[in-house]
Amino acid sequence: MAPTIDTTPILDIKEMPEEAHPMKGGDDLNSYSQNSDYQRGVIDAAKTIILEAVNQKLDLENNITTFHIADFGCSTGPNTFLAMQNIIEAVEQKYKITFQKTQPEFHVFFNDHINNDFNILFRSLPQKRDYFASGVPGSFYTRVFPKASLHFAHCSYALHWLSKVPKEIQDKNSNAFNKGRIHYTGNEKHVVKEYFGQFQKDMDLFLKARAQEIVEGGLMVIQIPGLPSGEVIFSRTGAGMLHALLGSSLMELVNLGVISEESVDSFNLPQYHPSIEELEMVIEMNNSFTLEKIGALNHPMKNLPFDVERTSLQVRAIMESILSDHFGERILDPLFEIYTKKLQENYNLFDKEIRRDADLFLVLKRKSN
Amino acid sequence: MAPTIDTTPILDIKEMPEEAHPMKGGDDLNSYSQNSDYQRGVIDAAKTIILEAVNQKLDLENNITTFHIADFGCSTGPNTFLAMQNIIEAVEQKYKITFQKTQPEFHVFFNDHINNDFNILFRSLPQKRDYFASGVPGSFYTRVFPKASLHFAHCSYALHWLSKVPKEIQDKNSNAFNKGRIHYTGNEKHVVKEYFGQFQKDMDLFLKARAQEIVEGGLMVIQIPGLPSGEVIFSRTGAGMLHALLGSSLMELVNLGVISEESVDSFNLPQYHPSIEELEMVIEMNNSFTLEKIGALNHPMKNLPFDVERTSLQVRAIMESILSDHFGERILDPLFEIYTKKLQENYNLFDKEIRRDADLFLVLKRKSN
Numbered sequence: 001m002a003p004t005i006d007t008t009p010i011l012d013i014k015e016m017p018e019e020a021h022p023m024k025g026g027d028d029l030n031s032y033s034q035n036s037d038y039q040r041g042v043i044d045a046a047k048t049i050i051l052e053a054v055n056q057k058l059d060l061e062n063n064i065t066t067f068h069i070a071d072f073g074c075s076t077g078p079n080t081f082l083a084m085q086n087i088i089e090a091v092e093q094k095y096k097i098t099f100q101k102t103q104p105e106f107h108v109f110f111n112d113h114i115n116n117d118f119n120i121l122f123r124s125l126p127q128k129r130d131y132f133a134s135g136v137p138g139s140f141y142t143r144v145f146p147k148a149s150l151h152f153a154h155c156s157y158a159l160h161w162l163s164k165v166p167k168e169i170q171d172k173n174s175n176a177f178n179k180g181r182i183h184y185t186g187n188e189k190h191v192v193k194e195y196f197g198q199f200q201k202d203m204d205l206f207l208k209a210r211a212q213e214i215v216e217g218g219l220m221v222i223q224i225p226g227l228p229s230g231e232v233i234f235s236r237t238g239a240g241m242l243h244a245l246l247g248s249s250l251m252e253l254v255n256l257g258v259i260s261e262e263s264v265d266s267f268n269l270p271q272y273h274p275s276i277e278e279l280e281m282v283i284e285m286n287n288s289f290t291l292e293k294i295g296a297l298n299h300p301m302k303n304l305p306f307d308v309e310r311t312s313l314q315v316r317a318i319m320e321s322i323l324s325d326h327f328g329e330r331i332l333d334p335l336f337e338i339y340t341k342k343l344q345e346n347y348n349l350f351d352k353e354i355r356r357d358a359d360l361f362l363v364l365k366r367k368s369n
Numbered sequence: 370m371a372p373t374i375d376t377t378p379i380l381d382i383k384e385m386p387e388e389a390h391p392m393k394g395g396d397d398l399n400s401y402s403q404n405s406d407y408q409r410g411v412i413d414a415a416k417t418i419i420l421e422a423v424n425q426k427l428d429l430e431n432n433i434t435t436f437h438i439a440d441f442g443c444s445t446g447p448n449t450f451l452a453m454q455n456i457i458e459a460v461e462q463k464y465k466i467t468f469q470k471t472q473p474e475f476h477v478f479f480n481d482h483i484n485n486d487f488n489i490l491f492r493s494l495p496q497k498r499d500y501f502a503s504g505v506p507g508s509f510y511t512r513v514f515p516k517a518s519l520h521f522a523h524c525s526y527a528l529h530w531l532s533k534v535p536k537e538i539q540d541k542n543s544n545a546f547n548k549g550r551i552h553y554t555g556n557e558k559h560v561v562k563e564y565f566g567q568f569q570k571d572m573d574l575f576l577k578a579r580a581q582e583i584v585e586g587g588l589m590v591i592q593i594p595g596l597p598s599g600e601v602i603f604s605r606t607g608a609g610m611l612h613a614l615l616g617s618s619l620m621e622l623v624n625l626g627v628i629s630e631e632s633v634d635s636f637n638l639p640q641y642h643p644s645i646e647e648l649e650m651v652i653e654m655n656n657s658f659t660l661e662k663i664g665a666l667n668h669p670m671k672n673l674p675f676d677v678e679r680t681s682l683q684v685r686a687i688m689e690s691i692l693s694d695h696f697g698e699r700i701l702d703p704l705f706e707i708y709t710k711k712l713q714e715n716y717n718l719f720d721k722e723i724r725r726d727a728d729l730f731l732v733l734k735r736k737s738n
Contacts, residue, residue: 065517065518066516106515107514114492115488115492117488119486122483122487123483123484132514133507135503135506136504137494137502144501145476145501146474146476147435147474148434
């Protein structure tokens with residue numbers, strides 16, 4: 001009964017157990033939809049990149065009636081709507097210039113994990129919009145679309161989430177055991193190696209799935225938080241510091257007797273922030289896409305003074321689900337009280353170091369078979 | 370910016386205010402997903418119809434890579450999954466016999482109102498399935514898909530829900546004012562006329578939208594609760610009696626001083642149960658589809674003895690949302706206590722009359738332009 005046209009098995013969740021960490025749903029003060037300004041800044045800055053990519057790199061088909069766009073890891077909005085609108089405007093403009101006649105209709109597919117809050121996403125869809133909207137549940141590390149069904153793929157601030165924590169770093173007997181921390185700092189070579197290994201595998205799965213789903217000549221724009229160029233260590237970047245302080249806040253809860261040390265040792269963030277060189281390597285090895293452009297975005301959010309309260313809320317919106325899955329909901333309030341205090345104590349450092357973050361963007365083009 | 374290829378405006382909720390009455394979400398005792406056995410019986414019985422329709426009527430395209438199926442008014446499952454599986458099996462079989470070679474991949478689109486519980490729908494998707502799944506939020510009385518993008522459309526137990534209550538029947542000064550009732554019984558000609566007028570308009574909107582979305586030669590299978598043939602009055606059918614008793618249960622709450630008489634007068638069910646002749650007329654006037662088959666399904670659920678508790682739970686799962694929107698949630702428990710009592714009192718009548726319901730099915734084929 002399985003389609004014989006394709007040897008890749010269609011999504012079977014049982015066969016691929018995988019972690020999912022949806023951003024906080026709903027739209028209250030702690031929700032992702034209310035705390036995604038930074039990502040929005042990235043999307044605004046990416047508008048120019050998208051316009052340029054579409055103009056210079058997208059192969060238009062004259063005879064299609066519908067242009068298909070997918071956002072992978074869309075979360076609950078509103079950033080995804082903005083990004084999709086930017087893509088549509090760029091494509092419409094190019095159709096107008098190229099064919100001077102009818103436009104295709106647009107069908108936009110919003111993809112995220114099956115436990116993403118699609119109800120909130122659907123209810124916040126722009127009422128005036130120039131596209132048909134669909135939600136597509138499922139991990140983007142598997143196939144979620146039919147063959148050659150997408151003309152443009154987009155993935156913003158999602159691919160740094162690994163499919164799982166690398167096993168070795170939670171194994172007490174391994175030299176990669178990550179004791180007393182919840183992420184890598186960059187100093188523990190064995191730990192970083194395991195994290196990068198997982199990223200390589202995941203990114204390759206992502207590219208393999210997309211290679212089947214995107215038409216020849218179709219484009220994919222990716223934004224991902226990465227490591228700045230040069231010999232920068234992760235713990236000296238904004239994200240690295242934020243994670244290190246979250247780890248030490250958890251250790252403070254250990255000292256207060258609220259949680260056990262073992263529970264912190266067995267908790268690690270499934271995230272990797274790659275360098276440009278690492279991304280280039282993975283894409284080249286995968287061999288299905290040409291890398292048309294890669295670089296770091298410059299956007300105004302980077303230069304804002306550091307805001308302790310806002311940052312604490314943002315980190316909570318992103319981490320709340322994964323933290324309460326492991327430690328229980330009751331630790332959230334005390335944890336983020338400690339965390340906010342730690343951010344305050346490190347205000348000067350953050351205000352200086354935060355500029356070391358790199359918001360990487362990539363423009364990929366599906367090769368012809 | 371609007372696609373110039375198509376003069377139909379894409380979904381604009383503001384311009385088309387419309388009522389939506391999602392089935393009770395979640396999966397607890399009162400939920401629709403736990404109380405949709407009757408509809409499931411209808412779908413099982415429809416399997417043969419679908420198989421026959423696909424075999425005899427569906428025009429297969431040899432060169433497509435993906436076969437697109439949509440279920441309009443899918444609710445939260447599990448019936449929609451069963452229906453989609455039945456369609457896929459029939460199409461696969463026909464492809465096998467016709468071309469003896471590769472199968473297309475299947476993409477299934479689950480459509481329902483924007484306030485349907487898509488989270489539950491997605492989380493209950495079969496883990497083993499031979500199709501890619503998407504959710505499509507929006508009223509099926511508007512365009513929700515691109516032009517000519519569907520090969521097979523399905524709509525089960527959804528089209529009897531009108532887009533709104535006809536205005537006249539809630540107007541005190543109209544001769545169609547429906548005082549003291551919440552639905553038509555069939556005796557009040559003016560009321561029935563308004564209801565049928567609304568059904569005609571809505572069904573025509575549905576057919577016009579689908580005519581644009583379904584490819585030439587594509588099929589649409591519809592199941593809808595209807596009026597049995599002959600001179601049967603609605604209040605003497607199972608559904609008609611269920612609605613009449615719900616109305617008199619509400620009136621009992623008026624007598625008990627729990628709700629006001631005005632609140633019942635201003636509440637009417639936006640449902641119409643058409644006859645075969647009425648459906649034939651609307652489809653012919655619309656002129657985009659040929660009616661390949663129409664009739665009443667015979668299914669085993671019809672012959673089960675009447676079950677008071679089960680029926681009360683089923684009616685509650687379906688009506689809970691619309692009732693609590695109008696009267697508030699607090700009336701639900703007392704209302705359904707009274708209702709269950711009334712069902713019990715009418716046990717003999719139901720056990721006899723329930724067989725008078727007609728589960729109509731239609732097979733439509735998109736004409737060539």
